[in-house]
Amino acid sequence: KVNKARLWDSLMEMAKIGATDKGGCCRLALTDLDKQGRDLYIRWAEEAGCTVKIDQVGNIMATRPGEDMSLPPVGTGSHLDTQPTGGKFDGVFGVLSGLEVVRSLNDHGIKTRHPIEISVWTNEEGSRFAPAMMGSGVVSGRFTLQEILDKVDVEGKRLGDELERIGYAGETPVTGRQYHAFFETHIEQGPYLEAEGKTIGVVTGGQGQRWYDVELTGQESHAGTTPMHLRTDALTCSAELILAVQSIAQQHKPGCGTVGFMQVGPNSRNTIPGKVTLSVDLRHPDDAALSDMDAQLQETVARLTQETGVKIELKPIWYYAPIPFAPQCIEAVRTAAAALGYSHMDIIAGAGHDACYVSDFAPTSMVFTPCLNGISHNEIESTTAEECEAGCSVLLNAMLQMAEV
Amino acid sequence: KVNKARLWDSLMEMAKIGATDKGGCCRLALTDLDKQGRDLYIRWAEEAGCTVKIDQVGNIMATRPGEDMSLPPVGTGSHLDTQPTGGKFDGVFGVLSGLEVVRSLNDHGIKTRHPIEISVWTNEEGSRFAPAMMGSGVVSGRFTLQEILDKVDVEGKRLGDELERIGYAGETPVTGRQYHAFFETHIEQGPYLEAEGKTIGVVTGGQGQRWYDVELTGQESHAGTTPMHLRTDALTCSAELILAVQSIAQQHKPGCGTVGFMQVGPNSRNTIPGKVTLSVDLRHPDDAALSDMDAQLQETVARLTQETGVKIELKPIWYYAPIPFAPQCIEAVRTAAAALGYSHMDIIAGAGHDACYVSDFAPTSMVFTPCLNGISHNEIESTTAEECEAGCSVLLNAMLQMAEV
Ligand SMILES: NC(=O)NCCC(=O)O
Ligand SMILES: NC(=O)NCCC(=O)O
Numbered sequence: 131k132v133n134k135a136r137l138w139d140s141l142m143e144m145a146k147i148g149a150t151d152k153g154g155c156c157r158l159a160l161t162d163l164d165k166q167g168r169d170l171y172i173r174w175a176e177e178a179g180c181t182v183k184i185d186q187v188g189n190i191m192a193t194r195p196g197e198d199m200s201l202p203p204v205g206t207g208s209h210l211d212t213q214p215t216g217g218k219f220d221g222v223f224g225v226l227s228g229l230e231v232v233r234s235l236n237d238h239g240i241k242t243r244h245p246i247e248i249s250v251w252t253n254e255e256g257s258r259f260a261p262a263m264m265g266s267g268v269v270s271g272r273f274t275l276q277e278i279l280d281k282v283d284v285e286g287k288r289l290g291d292e293l294e295r296i297g298y299a300g301e302t303p304v305t306g307r308q309y310h311a312f313f314e315t316h317i318e319q320g321p322y323l324e325a326e327g328k329t330i331g332v333v334t335g336g337q338g339q340r341w342y343d344v345e346l347t348g349q350e351s352h353a354g355t356t357p358m359h360l361r362t363d364a365l366t367c368s369a370e371l372i373l374a375v376q377s378i379a380q381q382h383k384p385g386c387g388t389v390g391f392m393q394v395g396p397n398s399r400n401t402i403p404g405k406v407t408l409s410v411d412l413r414h415p416d417d418a419a420l421s422d423m424d425a426q427l428q429e430t431v432a433r434l435t436q437e438t439g440v441k442i443e444l445k446p447i448w449y450y451a452p453i454p455f456a457p458q459c460i461e462a463v464r465t466a467a468a469a470l471g472y473s474h475m476d477i478i479a480g481a482g483h484d485a486c487y488v489s490d491f492a493p494t495s496m497v498f499t500p501c502l503n504g505i506s507h508n509e510i511e512s513t514t515a516e517e518c519e520a521g522c523s524v525l526l527n528a529m530l531q532m533a534e535v
Numbered sequence: 536k537v538n539k540a541r542l543w544d545s546l547m548e549m550a551k552i553g554a555t556d557k558g559g560c561c562r563l564a565l566t567d568l569d570k571q572g573r574d575l576y577i578r579w580a581e582e583a584g585c586t587v588k589i590d591q592v593g594n595i596m597a598t599r600p601g602e603d604m605s606l607p608p609v610g611t612g613s614h615l616d617t618q619p620t621g622g623k624f625d626g627v628f629g630v631l632s633g634l635e636v637v638r639s640l641n642d643h644g645i646k647t648r649h650p651i652e653i654s655v656w657t658n659e660e661g662s663r664f665a666p667a668m669m670g671s672g673v674v675s676g677r678f679t680l681q682e683i684l685d686k687v688d689v690e691g692k693r694l695g696d697e698l699e700r701i702g703y704a705g706e707t708p709v710t711g712r713q714y715h716a717f718f719e720t721h722i723e724q725g726p727y728l729e730a731e732g733k734t735i736g737v738v739t740g741g742q743g744q745r746w747y748d749v750e751l752t753g754q755e756s757h758a759g760t761t762p763m764h765l766r767t768d769a770l771t772c773s774a775e776l777i778l779a780v781q782s783i784a785q786q787h788k789p790g791c792g793t794v795g796f797m798q799v800g801p802n803s804r805n806t807i808p809g810k811v812t813l814s815v816d817l818r819h820p821d822d823a824a825l826s827d828m829d830a831q832l833q834e835t836v837a838r839l840t841q842e843t844g845v846k847i848e849l850k851p852i853w854y855y856a857p858i859p860f861a862p863q864c865i866e867a868v869r870t871a872a873a874a875l876g877y878s879h880m881d882i883i884a885g886a887g888h889d890a891c892y893v894s895d896f897a898p899t900s901m902v903f904t905p906c907l908n909g910i911s912h913n914e915i916e917s918t919t920a921e922e923c924e925a926g927c928s929v930l931l932n933a934m935l936q937m938a939e940v
Contacts (some may be wrong), residue, residue, distance in 0.1 A: 320760030367725030
């Protein structure tokens, strides 16, 4: 087992960077605060005897040497960036569990044949720059380095420039990365483990996702003089679209459909909105169902255009099919949970994780732990030191199975 | 008749201040651009022989002396502020028609018994600072000076401070203002004159308005892991509210209902929105119908709170009942239009106008002119030099009836 207090203290220390009033964290990707979090982590990793490298998309790799350095490492890791009103654990727990594994191995003087590598992946959240899981996506080849460096945030700032600005545009190539196996620890972010009273989720795969940018163009006009039947209101049309997204998801259980981002123009209370931009996020564990949700969204857009006269541009910006994890890694997590006496259940990840993309080029699985009321992407996100200890201990055990003591 | 070319040239000159790419104007109340517009107007008014005063809420009064200065002036005027994506004529036409009346009287050496006063009212649009018609509302006593000076914009800037900043916090008291009669020229901003093929709208009154600020609080949560039935989504609830506002208006013809302003928090595409703030604008020419619309809005809010679990705070921020204009002023406008041979019809103002508040303390009416396709609060707002000349000539004639040559 790992050192519960040390893991918790590190989590609380990292949470001070970008701490919010309501007990959460705002450490958006590639901001000054993200840099501070990265710097602190690198100091800790070096203090634990790791060699640190930065790659071209800003991913941080910290390596604890193995006895046979010609072997590919056994990897773990996650991300340090957060949502605008994020919690203290989403991502950070996966990074600091990796660090705690190394610290524990050091405590007990344990040597492994394979090196151990902890990675911090750039912009996992996809909130400031869309889509999500960019760092792991570039390494896996899902995205080209160039297309990611050229992404811009809502203020028009370029990801590549921001990476340079905070000093994390590294030199290690993003190509040719290898892992003997990869595990990521993460809070579940959903309600299932808590509902079933289980300590550990053995993650068998991740559901598929489709993201869209939508732009609606109506006609601005006066709110007091334009009769209702002569309006081309981009906001009432958006309202119908938002409810359609909700209904499409409800018809495809256990799928999800969300509009999380929306901007209204000119945003003046006595002008009928002429412009709305919004995001759509559709998810389903079954790819056929996800395709059906996509088709229904397209039909809805066609129907609303017809009915309202609002011009609707629906741009798909991201898609990945459901990801099955590697049987031997899933089994390693299950065996570790059982060996340590933790109650456990198989589970599918509802969120996207860097592990989903790592799984393209290495055998992968994940370890989930419960979070209070299943709430994440919220400042009140909460878990306990014991739950973190359990997840991290399962990680240690699973990694040791693969890294060969 | 007035000087068509001079009126048009002045309109085009003023339109350069805050000119937008699409041919409109963005000259929000109490910005640097508003100051530029005010400065230019004051120069013109002084060149036309007027004495200029600024009152405590920034209203500008330009007076052409009458033969008997003990008599209250015959007033006209409107506003120079615009919507964020406004047109070149809304408000400005009313101010510069007043100036053109003075210039024409000068041209012909016409003296009037009553003084003539042209006013530029502060923040008529209500876009940057809500509600609308603030300058005229303070003078009429609908608002206290202090409450208006303490209003803040969306960035928290205080109206009183902005007034100081641009040098328009004047010393003339806002109390005790008098007019023998008041007329305001304005583009109709709606489709009726054009549809009926009439040159002049004789405005018999203004419809009533109710404005609200609404704050919806749900629970932020992860877009991929939170099952649809466990969400408390402030944005899907807002979508239902937006469609309800539309439907309430549709059920109360010829009423209007609009959500023009909306902000979503945390506005991250993979977080279920926990916070939405939005505006509601309800209007009706009949006060009982407007009350009924208000009651239905309150019922909708209660029902949605119940159904969705979202906390909804509905704050009424503005109300005025429909305004009937003074029979003698309405008649003066009608007589002037007929005398000049312009086709005309009676009409009710769909928008709020400073004349509505002036009507509290002085006999008042308005002169409407058509605008292309009834479009206003839009950069493409359009009218012709001939239409402006017609409206301004009716104004001149109506004012002369009251001011006694
Ligand atoms: N784990 C997590 O919250 N990832 C963000 C990307 C997503 O929305 O799934
Ligand atoms: N005339 C005009 O557009 N006034 C703005 C206030 C309103 O929305 O009625």
